[in-house]
Amino acid sequence: MAFQNSPLLMNVGLVVSVLPIGLGSLALFNPHYMFTKMFEFPLPASKADQAVALNNMRSFGIRDIFMGGACLGAWYRGDKEFLGYLLLLGAGAATVDGFAQKGAVGHGQWTKHWMFVPLMAGLGAALMGLV
Numbered sequence: 001m002a003f004q005n006s007p008l009l010m011n012v013g014l015v016v017s018v019l020p021i022g023l024g025s026l027a028l029f030n031p032h033y034m035f036t037k038m039f040e041f042p043l044p045a046s047k048a049d050q051a052v053a054l055n056n057m058r059s060f061g062i063r064d065i066f067m068g069g070a071c072l073g074a075w076y077r078g079d080k081e082f083l084g085y086l087l088l089l090g091a092g093a094a095t096v097d098g099f100a101q102k103g104a105v106g107h108g109q110w111t112k113h114w115m116f117v118p119l120m121a122g123l124g125a126a127l128m129g130l131v
Contacts, residue, residue, distance in 0.1 A: 004127070004129050004131075009080065010075060011065065013075055013080075013083045013087060013123060013127060016071070016087065016090075016120060016123060017050045017068045017069075017075060017117075018068065018072075019068070020064055020065070020067050020071075020090070021064070021068035021069065022078070023038075023061075024060075024061040024063070024066075025061065025064035025065060025090030026053070027058060027060055027064065028058050028062060029061075031055070031057035031058050031061070032043070032054060034057050034061070035053060037056060039105070039112065040052070040105050040107075041059055041104055041105060042105075062124070063093075067089075067090055067093065070086050071086045071087065081107065081127065081128050081129070083127075084123070084124040084125065084126070084127030084130075085124065085128060086124070087120045087121070087127065088120070088121060090116075090120050092131050094113045095113070095114065095117055095119050096114045097112075097114030098110070098117075105115035110130065114121035
């Protein structure tokens with residue numbers, strides 16, 4: 001059996017899909033924790049700015065839930081090429097998020113974002129038959 005046809009790849013894709021759903025749910029329902037503890041962003045001083053920052057965190061939560069849900073849909077339908085494509089897009093999102101993390105607080109890009117990029121990109125490429 002060729003590596004690209006292994007059912008293990010699809011099941012690893014399932015596991016990788018659950019992570020953004022969990023983190024996105026946390027950002028949606030507890031944005032203060034995600035903003036200050038997970039991402040270590042400084043909370044703005046004014047209440048109005050805090051509201052904007054926390055609602056922005058909720059938006060990122062919805063984005064992550066959507067990305068994970070789209071991957072789950074591709075997994076459920078057994079569409080390995082589309083799951084691979086979505087994982088490659090997720091690797092791109094994690095890359096950009098890492099740059100935002102570094103720009104905002106100066107650290108955390110590797111442990112909170114970029115460590116997932118090789119896994120997502122490699123798995124995505126394998127599912128698409130590119131490797």
